Every structure is written in structure tokens, then in C-alpha cells.
Amino acid sequence: MSAIGIIATIGPVSAQAGILVALRAAGMTVARLNGSHNNMEWHRQTIELLRTAVPDVPILLDIPGRKIRTIQLAHEPNFKAGETIILTTDTSHDGSLKVPVNFDGLHEQLRSGVRLYADDGTLSFIVTHIEGRDIHVRATGDGTLRSRKGINVPEVVLGRELVTDHDRNMVRFAKDNGVDYVGISFVESALHVEAIRDLIGGITPRIVAKVENQGGLDHLDDVIGAADVIMIDRGDLSVETDVDQVSLLQKLIIGVGRTYGKPVIVATELLHTMIDNPYPTKAEIGDITNAVIDGASLLMLSGETAIGRYPIEAVARLKSISLVAQGHITGNGLKDQPSNEIARAIRSLATTLPVNKIVVLSRSGYAAGLVAAALVEQPIIAAHSDQLVARSLNLVPGVQGVHVPRLGWQDSSSIETLNELRQRAILADDDVVLVVSANLGDDRQYLNSFQTFRVGTIGHDVENGERWLATA
Incomplete structure (x- = not known):
């Protein structure tokens, strides 16, 4: 099973090349920039630093929005x-x-x-x-x-506009600087997500919708269905709803996120004591363990890595706790929804066929999340023709995004992609690969096909395996 993703917020103590490399080695899989702090020039320089020091790490820029x-x-x-x-x-x-x-x-x-x-x-x-x-x-x-x-101000509906001028400027900044994800605060509707997507005008940056108040909970299915990734901001959520209910709301949001095959981030105070201390409390360890067992895809550190005294130790500790917790996860919690019928089919094939790697071909990248939601043991390689999309897929736990410039959507695309991956030593001749292809059909449904290949037999007129079709 793939390791839980770890998001580290970059701030004054961590915006150094050596620290970034060490954070990556300790377990950081996504770098977050908090748009509420510092100026745009600082963020631009930090993005350049990240691209130089840890070029494969996706960048999430949190936009203040209506906060x-x-x-x-x-x-x-x-x-x-x-x-x-x-x-x-x-x-x-x-x-x-x-x-x-x-x-x-x-x-x-x-x-x-x-x-x-x-x-x-x-x-x-x-x-x-x-x-x-x-x-x-x-x-x-x-x-x-x-x-x-x-x-x-949880008692008052403030009625602020969905997208502010500052949002527009920051989305433009994210696009111009090759940011992989933008985080949107206080999302309460699919309309809010789509308004941001219209500003983006393409696949990237992808959208992280932050569920932080009752409005987001009231329209949870719509929000999760529209967004690429969900973040549970437990700080604002505890204030805007009821602090005694936050752990239960966390379970609810993770469950709905898994239903839709969307990655879910759990954020706020996971290792808060490690801002000033080298060790976490037992309560923090229990909190992280429960988040992982509930099905969280990624865990996020904020002050721990932005301003804390022990940023590298915090990432390493978060990784070690989550790895222990993962040993107690099973795949039986997938919900009875169409998207997860596909996830269950993938899991069934991955556990019954002698495959050791999974290759995903998808226009939008959504299929990579579905495969990850299946909780498969095999490494997942997600190929895409757009370099920015390919890198953004590294956010999904267990997924390695690979840029394949000539990736197409013909029947021969699977074989051509596998050949390129073999030439680049990403695949070996003795690999048996399950290829998952997802393409949007004329009826606006995803047409999913599953094929198996023994990599070493491709191109030798040998029967390469079976093919299955399903829709989601």
C-alpha cells in the first residue's frame, strides 16, 4: 500500500535549498505556500527555489479567498x-x-x-x-x-462575493508561475469551484476545496464532486461549527471523499507541539493514527515546518506514525458508488492477476485518484502528455506522474506508452502491468478499459493479455 502523502508548509525556516532537500528525504510529497503570508515576490522566489531543489514535488498555493x-x-x-x-x-x-x-x-x-x-x-x-x-x-x-x-463570525452570514479581485490576481500568479494546485478557502458550492476553474481555464492548477464551515458541509457532495482534492481545515471548521464535533465531521468528509475517489487532506495542528518541542504528544499520535485509519490521503503540517524549530523531525515523525497506522487499513470501506465500483474492480484485478505495476492513462488525471482509492499494493505510474499535469499527479499517494509527450488516445496508445516507459527504465522486461485507460466518451461518462501486458513481449506478436471495459 502506498504511503500517506505529507504536505509541508514552506516558510522562513524551511525556504532554504538544503532544508527542502532534507524535507523531501524525510517524507514531504507536496510543498505548500500560504498566500495569506509574505508577498508575491517572496512566493515567486520560493517557487523558483522549490523547482531547483525538489523539482518533482508538486506545489500547493493556498489562496486566502473570502477568509x-x-x-x-x-x-x-x-x-x-x-x-x-x-x-x-x-x-x-x-x-x-x-x-x-x-x-x-x-x-x-x-x-x-x-x-x-x-x-x-x-x-x-x-x-x-x-x-x-x-x-x-x-x-x-x-x-x-x-x-x-x-x-x-459563525453566527452571521456575511454574504461575501465568491471570487475576490485578490483571488483573481493570485490565480493568475499561480498559472504564470507553474503552480500545481490552488487551495480555495470557505468553499460552499460547486459554483464556487467552477468559478475558480473558469479563471484557470485548463487542467492545471488543480483545485483544492477547503471545507471549513456549515455551508461546505451542507453542500458536501456538490463541493467534492466539483473539486480535484478536498482539504479539511480543522481550525476554521471547529470555530464555524462545533469543536466537539470536528473529529466526527472529519470522518464524514473523508468518507464522502473516498466515495468520489478524491484525495482528502487533513490539516491543522497535527503536530502542533513540535513547533517548539522535538517530540509529539500521545494525543497527537492518536489523532494522526485515526486520520490515517479513517482514510485520509494526505496529512498537512503548517507552523511545524514554516516557523517551527524542528521542521525535518516533524515530517519524519508524521511519516513514521502514518506508516504504522497504515498497517491497520483494509480496502473494505469503499462506498457503493459508481466511481468506486471501478475502484473495486481495479483492486480485484490487482489482487487476483500476477501484476506488479499499474499504469494509468487519463486525459484529466482523475483515473489516477480512482486507482489510488482502490488501495492497491502495486506502484501506480500515471502518464500524461502535459508536463504540469504529470507533476501534479505526484500529489496522489502512491502515484508517480510521468510526462509522456506523445501520449495519444488511439488503440495503440497503451503499447506505445509502455514502450516509452521501458526505454526510460521506468518499466522492466519482466514487469507484468495492468493498464487503466480513462477517456471521456460522447455521453459525458468516463470509458474505462483495463488491459494486462507482459512488458517484455510487447512488439513480438505475442498475446499480451485480456481487456475489460467499464463505465463510470
Whole structure:
């Protein structure tokens, strides 16, 4: 069974070539950049650094989207329980007297008595009154309100536009700089996903939809069906819904993601104590173990690798815990949905036929996720004619994306692709390969074919195996 994918957020402590190479060796399979921090020039330089140091690693750029945050502050106010803080939509302030936020209309949406949360729910406030653009709030506990921290208002539907001007600029930046995935915050509908896809105008960057609030849960099937990958942001989700329910919601979202054959990322505080300490808590180990057994495809580190003291150790620990947990996963949890009928068929063929590798041919790359969802033991090689798409497929656990420039969709494509993979020493003559082809038919369904080949017999007029057809 393939190893769980590990996403490491790159920040000040890890944006160095030597550290990136070490993170890759420790188990990092995806590099994340948080668009809420640093400027575009920093992100551009870091993308160049990643492409040089770890060129095969896909890059995920998290776009802030509709998330409300404090802006960069010259002064980060400390406060005690019961004290008053003034939030403002006037961004000329620096935090010394008033703390500015990035949503221009926030003061118009709130009223006295509404509860606000900040920094993934670790800080909470109650609105006392509003004067012009100023929102006076009373702190319910001690703390510090820092720069670029999220602000949540679960009691109020804020009605922000689906795609902001900043989103448009960042999607354009992602395309121009060859980013493989963009993460979209507070996705509540397939319409939101499709609006971003229209901006992208192609297969890449692929879309990671972040499920963070009740709206996303209410339209979970639509969101997962429309997105390429799902992320469970447990920080915002715990504030926007109910912190006591987050583990159960995590199981729900992972289950629906597996139903659709989509990779699911579990994020937020997996190894939070390793920001400052070399070892995790037993509770963190249990949390990671349960996420893996539930069926998470990837696990994500944030501050642990961006600003933490032990970034390499955190990735290595996450990998070791997840590998132990994987020993307790079975393939019996696949849901009774059409896409997973295909996944079960792939698993059946992979376990009953003497194949040692699986090669996937797919226009969109969706089939690679289906094969990975089948929890097969064999290595999965996903070929694509577009180099960016091929690299993006490395995000899917167990999948090696390979660029095959001349890949076509004729009946001979399987043999031609296998020959090229053999010439590049990706396949050997004694390999017995299951080839999974997926192509969108005239009826908008995927036409899936499965074939077996013994690589060494290709081109020698020898019967190469069987062929099956199915639709999804």
C-alpha cells in the first residue's frame, strides 16, 4: 500500500535549498505556500527555489479567498479578559490603537452581542457596539491578537462575493508561475469551484476545496464532486461549527471523499507541539493514527515546518506514525458508488492477476485518484502528455506522474506508452502491468478499459493479455 502523502508548509525556516532537500528525504510529497503570508515576490522566489531543489514535488498555493484576517500589524495588542479591543475596517491603522481587518464591509454586518473568534478559535470576543468603521469587542480571555490571523463570525452570514479581485490576481500568479494546485478557502458550492476553474481555464492548477464551515458541509457532495482534492481545515471548521464535533465531521468528509475517489487532506495542528518541542504528544499520535485509519490521503503540517524549530523531525515523525497506522487499513470501506465500483474492480484485478505495476492513462488525471482509492499494493505510474499535469499527479499517494509527450488516445496508445516507459527504465522486461485507460466518451461518462501486458513481449506478436471495459 502506498504511503500517506505529507504536505509541508514552506516558510522562513524551511525556504532554504538544503532544508527542502532534507524535507523531501524525510517524507514531504507536496510543498505548500500560504498566500495569506509574505508577498508575491517572496512566493515567486520560493517557487523558483522549490523547482531547483525538489523539482518533482508538486506545489500547493493556498489562496486566502473570502477568509477574514487581521492585516500586517506594526503593533500586536496584548489584552486581558474583559478588556476592550477595537477592530476596524479602516486599514490605515497599525494595531496600536485599532486592529484593522481585510473585509471592508465587516462593520456593516455585525451587531451588539455577536461573538467573534480569532486565530483558529483560540481567542474569542463579544461585540459591544459599533461606531462607524470601528467594531468594539470585549475579550473573553487573555491573549495576543497577531498579524494575519483569521477572524471567524459563525453566527452571521456575511454574504461575501465568491471570487475576490485578490483571488483573481493570485490565480493568475499561480498559472504564470507553474503552480500545481490552488487551495480555495470557505468553499460552499460547486459554483464556487467552477468559478475558480473558469479563471484557470485548463487542467492545471488543480483545485483544492477547503471545507471549513456549515455551508461546505451542507453542500458536501456538490463541493467534492466539483473539486480535484478536498482539504479539511480543522481550525476554521471547529470555530464555524462545533469543536466537539470536528473529529466526527472529519470522518464524514473523508468518507464522502473516498466515495468520489478524491484525495482528502487533513490539516491543522497535527503536530502542533513540535513547533517548539522535538517530540509529539500521545494525543497527537492518536489523532494522526485515526486520520490515517479513517482514510485520509494526505496529512498537512503548517507552523511545524514554516516557523517551527524542528521542521525535518516533524515530517519524519508524521511519516513514521502514518506508516504504522497504515498497517491497520483494509480496502473494505469503499462506498457503493459508481466511481468506486471501478475502484473495486481495479483492486480485484490487482489482487487476483500476477501484476506488479499499474499504469494509468487519463486525459484529466482523475483515473489516477480512482486507482489510488482502490488501495492497491502495486506502484501506480500515471502518464500524461502535459508536463504540469504529470507533476501534479505526484500529489496522489502512491502515484508517480510521468510526462509522456506523445501520449495519444488511439488503440495503440497503451503499447506505445509502455514502450516509452521501458526505454526510460521506468518499466522492466519482466514487469507484468495492468493498464487503466480513462477517456471521456460522447455521453459525458468516463470509458474505462483495463488491459494486462507482459512488458517484455510487447512488439513480438505475442498475446499480451485480456481487456475489460467499464463505465463510470
